[in-house]
Amino acid sequence: MVVTRFAPSPTGYLHIGGARTALFCWLLARHTGGTMILRIEDTDQKRNTPTATAQVIEDLRWLGIDWDEGPQVEGPNGPYFQSQRLDIYKKYTQQLLDKGKAYYCFDTPQELNEMRDSAQKEKRNFLYPRPEKFPDEADVEQARAEGRPVVIRCCMPNEEITVSDIVRGEVKFGAGEFSDFIIQKSDGYPTYHFACVVDDELMKVTHVIRGQEHLMNTPCHIALQRALDFGTPNYAHMSVTISEGGGKLSKRERGKALKKAIKEKPELDKDELASIGKVAIDELEKFLKGKAQIEQENITILAEHLGVHLPEINIVDFFQSGYLPEAMVNFISLLGWSTGDDREIMEIDELIKAFDVTRFAKTNSLFDRKKLLSFNTEHMKMVDKDVLVRHFKKYLAAVNSPMKDAEDGMLKTILTINEGTKTLEAVEQKSRFLFLVDDAIEYDEKAVKKVLLKGDGLAMLQIVRDRLGALEELTEQAIENMLRGLAEEKEVGLGKVAQPLRVAICGNTVSPPIFNSIELLGKETALKRIDITLSRFRNR
Secondary structure (H helix, E strand, O other), rough: OOOOOOOOOOOOOOOOHHHHHHHHHHHHHHOOOOOOEEEOOOOOOOOOHHHHHHHHHHHHHHHOOOEOOOOOOOOOOOOEEEEHHHHHHHHHHHHHHHHOOOOEEOOOOHHHHHHHHHHHHOOOOOOOOOOOOOHHHHHHHHHOOOOOOOOEEEOOOOOOOOEEEEEOOEEEOOOOOOOOOEEOOOOOOOOHHHHHHHHHHHHHOOOOEEEEEHHHHHHHHHHHHHHHHOOOOOEEEEHHHHOOOOOOOOOOOHHHHHHHHHHHOOOOOOOHHHHOOOOOOHOOOOOHHHOOOOHHHHHHHHHHHHOOOOOOOEEEHHHHHOHHHHHHHHHHOOOEEEEOOOOOOHHHHHHHHHHHHHHHHHOOOOOOOOOOOHHHHHHHHHHHHHHHHHHHHHHHHOOOOOOOOOHHHHHHHHHHHOOOOOOHHHHHHHHHHHHHHHHOOOOOOOHHHHHHOOOOOOHHHHHHHHHHHHOOOOHHHHHHHHHHHHHHHHHHHHHHHHHHHHHHHHHOOOOOOOOHHHHHHHHHHHHHHHHHHHHHOOOO
């Protein structure tokens, strides 16, 4: 039976690359009727956070990627947090020590740096100098007493290692290319290399799907597998996903976007920005000069303050920008993989049926944001309306929209009249005016000048107000008949009549169809907003 695993390190939120790995592991398990395991690789005690773990799990759930074993599910091969498996790892490190295939080391960081510098000066590859006699327990105790770091290294065999890879075929690594590597850190926790090899064996993982950057780690993993008499799973190292700028898709793109926005506004008070962003002024200055990075949380705070839209990188970013999980899954599935035919827009059942690990691409894939937006637009039309309402409600709650308490029937109506809109964010922005108190409407200055103050915009708004007030029954059809009739009477296009009304009720020129908008808003509220607008701008 096929067993796959997704094993994130909870040092940050779920990146689009991690989501792609999780999706492919899930698709393979579902296509073959196999098992998908979620394993949390939380052995980096300095960088792991419970918040990141919770967000990764939530993001996977949102995408519809479930697991057969792992946190919140459990199973026969737990625990599924590596920090809870330390006794297991110690058993296998001791086994390697006893077999003479691993040994203790006590080098300080300074001593290791000196070794590397020496190798660099001599223009040779740095290989850790394996001692002729391995330290014993007495040496370990003495080293600890002296305050030296105690780690364990695995003996790397001096032989060629071939990686059989589903994507890249046979990849050979020559003898002497790899140094003896650390398998247990000085804090007693295993390294990624060691823990993942032990867990893959004990959890009976048959297929390891991961990014191309891990290919160079695989010879070390194979060496460990041989030293421990473990089997070797099938490996598939996927190509890199690059951004439209040509580099690897990275969270640093968010920092670049913020930096650009701040530099385009030299009038901004930097001290005030630092205070708002909760960073020291010298940190902000270094960030703007490209000499340092600031935390993603601070970048988000500053972007929200400045009204800057940051490029989405993590899955939660796409959720908060109003993308659908169905569209994300469809789009991500085609980053470095194809069905072998011309299909692109697909539902999840089609993806599961079509999935084939031999169809991974060797070349890099492009993260085309315009294409993703196109996918989302199509899925907005395809998804069942009740499902779409559920997605919309979750989105509205997450962004604390004034629409968040609206009833399902109202939300379904809003989604229906906004059909063709590209994202849930766009639907919310176009429709939020329906849920604002009348004096909370913010007027777009450009819309006011272009529509109300130019020509006879205010005069036309007054006529619309009178006729709207005279309607006996406020229905979509009655509103349409009134507005179209007025346009014909004045011999102008419908926009000359409708746009002043639109600015009056929502503050700008973007809303759902005006007939639907007025019907949903109601006569009393519509008339009140028109009166507020006329009063505010009549004397300008």
